[in-house]
Amino acid sequence: MVFLLQQMMLYAVPLMIVALAGVCAERSGVINLALEGIMIFGAFMGVVFVRMFQGMGMTQDQGQLIMLLAMILSGLCGIAFSMLLAFSAINLRADQTIGGTALNMLAPAIVMFFVYMIVAQNTIGMAEGGAAGWFMIKPSNFGHPKGYSYGPIGDFFLNKVYLTSYICILIFILVSVFLYKTKTGMRLRSCGENPQAADSLGINVFKMRYLGVGLSGFLAGVGGFTFSLTTANMTSNGDVAGYGFLALAVMIFGNWTPLNIAGGSLLFGLFKCISATYATLDINGDGVFMLNEIGISPYVYRMLPYLITLIVLAFTSKNSRVPKAEGIPYDKGMR
Amino acid sequence: MPRKDPLTGKIKWYKSEGAVAVYSALISILIGMAVGAVIVVIAGLSKANISTSGIVEGIKLVFLGVFSTGRDTAGHLTFGFNGVNLGNMLFRAVPLIMTGLSVAIAFKTGLFNIGAAGQYLMGTMGTLSVALWLGWAGTPKAIAWICAFLVGVALGGLWGCIPGLFKAFFNINEVITCIMTNWIAANLVTWWFDSHELFKNSAEGGKIGYVIPLKNVGVVTPKLLMDKIFAGSQANGGFWIAILIAIAMWVMMTKTTFGYELRACGANRHAAKYAGINDKKNIILSMAIAGCLAAAGASLYYLSGNTEFYWSTYQKLPAEGFNGIPVALLAANHPVGVIFSGIFMSMLNVSGIQLKYLTAYNEYISDIIVGVIVYLSAFSMLFKTMLSKRIKSDHGNVNAEPEPAAEEDAPGDTDEETEKGGQK
Numbered sequence: 239m240v241f242l243l244q245q246m247m248l249y250a251v252p253l254m255i256v257a258l259a260g261v262c263a264e265r266s267g268v269i270n271l272a273l274e275g276i277m278i279f280g281a282f283m284g285v286v287f288v289r290m291f292q293g294m295g296m297t298q299d300q301g302q303l304i305m306l307l308a309m310i311l312s313g314l315c316g317i318a319f320s321m322l323l324a325f326s327a328i329n330l331r332a333d334q335t336i337g338g339t340a341l342n343m344l345a346p347a348i349v350m351f352f353v354y355m356i357v358a359q360n361t362i363g364m365a366e367g368g369a370a371g372w373f374m375i376k377p378s379n380f381g382h383p384k385g386y387s388y389g390p391i392g393d394f395f396l397n398k399v400y401l402t403s404y405i406c407i408l409i410f411i412l413v414s415v416f417l418y419k420t421k422t423g424m425r426l427r428s429c430g431e432n433p434q435a436a437d438s439l440g441i442n443v444f445k446m447r448y449l450g451v452g453l454s455g456f457l458a459g460v461g462g463f464t465f466s467l468t469t470a471n472m473t474s475n476g477d478v479a480g481y482g483f484l485a486l487a488v489m490i491f492g493n494w495t496p497l498n499i500a501g502g503s504l505l506f507g508l509f510k511c512i513s514a515t516y517a518t519l520d521i522n523g524d525g526v527f528m529l530n531e532i533g534i535s536p537y538v539y540r541m542l543p544y545l546i547t548l549i550v551l552a553f554t555s556k557n558s559r560v561p562k563a564e565g566i567p568y569d570k571g572m573r
Numbered sequence: 574m575p576r577k578d579p580l581t582g583k584i585k586w587y588k589s590e591g592a593v594a595v596y597s598a599l600i601s602i603l604i605g606m607a608v609g610a611v612i613v614v615i616a617g618l619s620k621a622n623i624s625t626s627g628i629v630e631g632i633k634l635v636f637l638g639v640f641s642t643g644r645d646t647a648g649h650l651t652f653g654f655n656g657v658n659l660g661n662m663l664f665r666a667v668p669l670i671m672t673g674l675s676v677a678i679a680f681k682t683g684l685f686n687i688g689a690a691g692q693y694l695m696g697t698m699g700t701l702s703v704a705l706w707l708g709w710a711g712t713p714k715a716i717a718w719i720c721a722f723l724v725g726v727a728l729g730g731l732w733g734c735i736p737g738l739f740k741a742f743f744n745i746n747e748v749i750t751c752i753m754t755n756w757i758a759a760n761l762v763t764w765w766f767d768s769h770e771l772f773k774n775s776a777e778g779g780k781i782g783y784v785i786p787l788k789n790v791g792v793v794t795p796k797l798l799m800d801k802i803f804a805g806s807q808a809n810g811g812f813w814i815a816i817l818i819a820i821a822m823w824v825m826m827t828k829t830t831f832g833y834e835l836r837a838c839g840a841n842r843h844a845a846k847y848a849g850i851n852d853k854k855n856i857i858l859s860m861a862i863a864g865c866l867a868a869a870g871a872s873l874y875y876l877s878g879n880t881e882f883y884w885s886t887y888q889k890l891p892a893e894g895f896n897g898i899p900v901a902l903l904a905a906n907h908p909v910g911v912i913f914s915g916i917f918m919s920m921l922n923v924s925g926i927q928l929k930y931l932t933a934y935n936e937y938i939s940d941i942i943v944g945v946i947v948y949l950s951a952f953s954m955l956f957k958t959m960l961s962k963r964i965k966s967d968h969g970n971v972n973a974e975p976e977p978a979a980e981e982d983a984p985g986d987t988d989e990e991t992e993k994g995g996q997k
Contacts, residue, residue: 271748322948332951335685335748339898340951344944351937355616479888483752490749537764540887544753544760548739551750555743 240393245515247399250507251406252277252465256485257492257499258413259457264494265417266450267430267443267563271338272323273458274482275345279319280462282349282474284312285362292365301372302401309405309463316459317452319345324451328444331567346476353476361475369472375399402464409457414496426450430561433568443568458482469514484510487547493559506543513539590961594905597956601903602917605946609635609938616934623933631934635942638924644931660799660806662916662923664877668693670815670915671870672897674822675733675863677906681826682859683839688736688751689867690894691758692729696868697882697891698762700725700875701784705772708790717792718876725872726865732758733864734857741853747860755894759887766884774881784882793878807880811873816912818869823908835859867894899943902950918943 256273263270287308296304319341326337353362364372376398377386388396417423428436429446437443465478488506492499516539518527586592610632617628630650634641639662640652672689679686704721712720736750766772766784774780787793797810826832837845838855846852870893874880900918904910925939 326948326951330951330955332955336898336902337948337951339687340944340948343895343899343947344941347937347940347944351612351616351935351941354935354937355620477889480752480756483749487749487753490746535764535768537760537767537887541757541760544756548735548750548753548757551745552739552743555745 240390242511243394244399245511246504246507247403248468248507249510249514250503251400251403251468252461252481253485253488253507253510254500254503255406255409255464256458256461256482257488257503258409258496259454259461260486260489261417261454261494261496261499262413262426262457263450263454264489264561264564265430266426266447267433267561267566267568268324268327268447268451269334269338269565270320270323270451270454270458271335271486272320272341272345272482273338273454273461273485274478274480275338275341275343276316276319276455276458277462277465277478277482278345278349278474278476280312280316280459281466281470281478282353282362282462282476283315283459284308284463284466285364285472285474286356287311288472289362289365298367298372302375305373305401305467309402309460312463313456313459316455316457316462318455320451320455320458321448323455324448327451327567328447331569334565334567342482349474349476353474361473363471363473369467370398373400373467373472375401400464400468402467405460406464409460410496410500413457417496422446422449427561429568430563433563434570434572437568437570447568461485484543484547487551490558491547491550491554493554493557494561506547509543509546513542593957593960594907594910596960598903598905598910598914598950600956601946601949604949605942606635608945609942612941613934613938620933627932631928631932631938634924634928634931634934635938636924638927639920641924641927641931650931656803657806658923658927660803660808662919663799663803663812664807664809665922666916666919667811667815668870668874668893669896669900669918670819670912671873672867672893673900673904673911673915673918674819674897674908675866675870676897676901677904677908677911678822678826678835678866679859679863680901680906681839682835682855683842684737684740684747684856684859684863686733686736686751686860686863686867687748687895687898688733688754689863689897690890691751691755692732692864692867693871693891693894694755694758694762694886695732695864696725696729696871697875698725698765699728699868700872701787701882702765702769702772704787704792704876705785705790708787708792714791717790718794721792721876722869722872726868729868729871730861730865733860733862733867735860737857737860740860741856755890759890763885763887773884780881782883782885784884786879786881787876788878792876794873794876807877809877811877814873815870815915818866819908819912822866826908831858867897870897896943899947899950902947 256277259276260270260273288304291304291307323334323337323341326332327334350360353360356362375396377388377396378384380396386397387393415423417427425436425441426446426449428441429443429450433443436446461481462478465481466472466474484506485503488502489499492502513536516536613631613635614628617623617625617631623631633650637652639658640655641658642651642653642655645651672693675689675692676686700721703724704717707717707720708714732754735754736747739745739750740747772784774783774785794809794811794814796808797813799806799808799810799812802808826836834845834850834855835858837848837850838852838859842852842856845855871891874893875882896918900911900914903914903917921939921942925936928934928938929936
């Protein structure tokens with residue numbers, strides 16, 4: 239059970255971070271379809287930065303430091319990349335869906351071009367070692383012997399986890415507080431609901447939307463890095479398996495509110511995790527791989543996250559509360 | 574072909590809105606290729622193993638790759654008529670034209686069909702399975718071809734319906750549902766071929782994981798002169814079929830009531846409903862047609878016979894599905910324009926492959942160019958307004974009567990205006 243929950247966290251964490259990224263942009267009134275592209279770019283830059291730090295002679299003992307630095311740097315790269323979307327969507331008032339799609343096409347192309355240029359193969363990984371060896375928190379970090387157990391609850395929180403899970407919780411709290419309890423956050427949300435009214439009260443809509451897209455770029459970059467760290471062993475191959483889009487679906491499912499999104503991403507993380515590990519999944523610890531033995535095709539499990547998204551969306555669409563000004567370029571003349 | 578307004582005779586063809594749309598597409602292409610060239614230069618400068626002449630060769634191939642004839646004995650790049658490259662360009666253009674049409678038709682109805690990849694996969698599954706079945710059963714080749722094509726198209730259409738239904742009845746953004754159906758299709762197709770051993774190509778070594786190519790059963794598209802013009806290439810009659818379909822789509826969208834209803838829904842769904850048009854029906858039908866078109870692209874591509882389908886595709890969606898988006902955008906969603914932009918995208922593709930085999934660069938440079946072009950087309954409106962302002966300002970001095978200001982308030986309709994004028 240602990241194994242299943244931990245595995246679930248591995249899939250849920252990047253999903254939650256990126257879905258929260260989506261909220262920041264959409265609440266300011268910009269559809270960020272580019273989440274997938276920004277994730278791909280962030281994941282690639284994260285790997286490049288990790289390689290760079292390794293090349294600078296940092297060792298395994300500084301693993302957490304490397305991870306934090308690389309994460310922040312890939313977040314910054316995410317901001318830079320998302321500014322392309324912000325510029326076309328906010329300043330040029332272009333169609334935001336097309337702008338996002340452009341970034342989604344651009345990101346894998348750029349990443350693959352440079353991956354081939356750097357390593358002459360289709361995947362770039364760490365210079366040495368693997369994600370688990372360098373960045374995972376293990377009992378040995380606290381001076382315990384290998385195979386040490388803290389008991390079920392302790393294991394869940396401390397045994398073989400990545401720091402990113404805690405960072406994700408931190409991000410969740412920060413985004414919730416920012417959006418609902420700070421002046422800037424409320425102003426940002428007002429730009430997603432009624433930018434004309436916000437403008438008439440002296441709020442700079444362009445600035446707020448840039449802030450929203452920038453924040454979302456940062457979080458999506460971090461999310462991409464996290465994806466690469468927890469599910470792809472710190473490699474990048476110009477693909478994040480549709481996570482950016484799945485995050486968008488989670489965001490819609492979560493009704494653009496952080497708490498529902500957190501719940502939604504845990505649910506989808508669970509299904510993603512089942513589809514990835516169904517063959518070796520021992521739910522109640524009796525040594526029987528139940529899901530594998532039912533004899534359902536693995537493709538059914540792999541389809542489940544998407545199928546369930548569709549079904550859930552169909553049922554929740556009636557209550558859905560889209561930010562009203564979402565996707566509409568701000569036009570002062572409409573005031 | 575000069576376009577004149579028969580009543581006023583005022584607008585010269587090179588100043589018409591259609592022409593402006595073409596200029597803005599050309600600007601996007603030029604900037605995109607320039608960005609590609611700049612990246613070639615930067616990457617060349619930062620890599621020790623690429624010399625200055627290597628950079629120049631890279632840039633040459635980015636622009637002229639399709640005319641490349643390899644290297645001569647002295648090691649210099651040579652250019653000229655390359656029937657194989659040009660033929661392959663037309664051959665690869667077929668799925669791009671069809672997925673481009675798919676995206677364009679949906680766009681005209683105000684829907685963003687990002688699900689062409691899934692529809693394409695469903696078409697692949699239908700066509701390959703039926704063609705192989707009927708081929709083995711000894712059905713006459715022509716009938717087998719038609720059945721395979723139709724089944725593929727029908728499956729794609731059904732698949733396209735799903736996002737349409739969700740949009741019409743639950744008002745869920747079609748982008749999300751399209752993406753979900755893409756991945757479901759990818760898993761379904763893999764499941765189908767994985768559980769049917771008879772389709773797997775186990776006879777040929779090194780082809781494990783591929784479906785048996787259709788040339789083995791002889792259900793292939795006739796060449797229709799293409800092998801005479803482009804000897805040695807894969808080009809076949811599918812290209813002519815794609816052109817016919819594109820023209821049919823143009824007629825449907827501009828000359829029929831149904832097409833008008835679709836465009837009315839695209840311009841303003843609520844206004845169309847108010848005017849008595851069944852918006853839900855039109856949204857679903859539009860997505861179904863889009864699905865049919867994308868699937869037809871897959872059918873034509875695999876019915877060429879010697880293309881092979883890697884069936885374990887559950888982790889990867891076909892690139893043709895997404896490349897339909899730039900094709901449609903570049904053509905400003907004009908069904909006939911899609912033919913040209915499809916060929917252009919396919920040219921970039923061929924150039925990329927030349928780049929990969931002849932230089933130290935790789936084929937992803939053409940993807941970067943495509944990405945930049947899509948990005949630019951997002952604000953092609955800006956180019957259009959800039960250009961038409963310029964044109965208008967010289968125009969206004971000559972003629973006292975002002976042109977109707979259609980550009981400002983109806984951004985998506987600029988190309989439709991030209992269609993009414995009967996251009997092309």
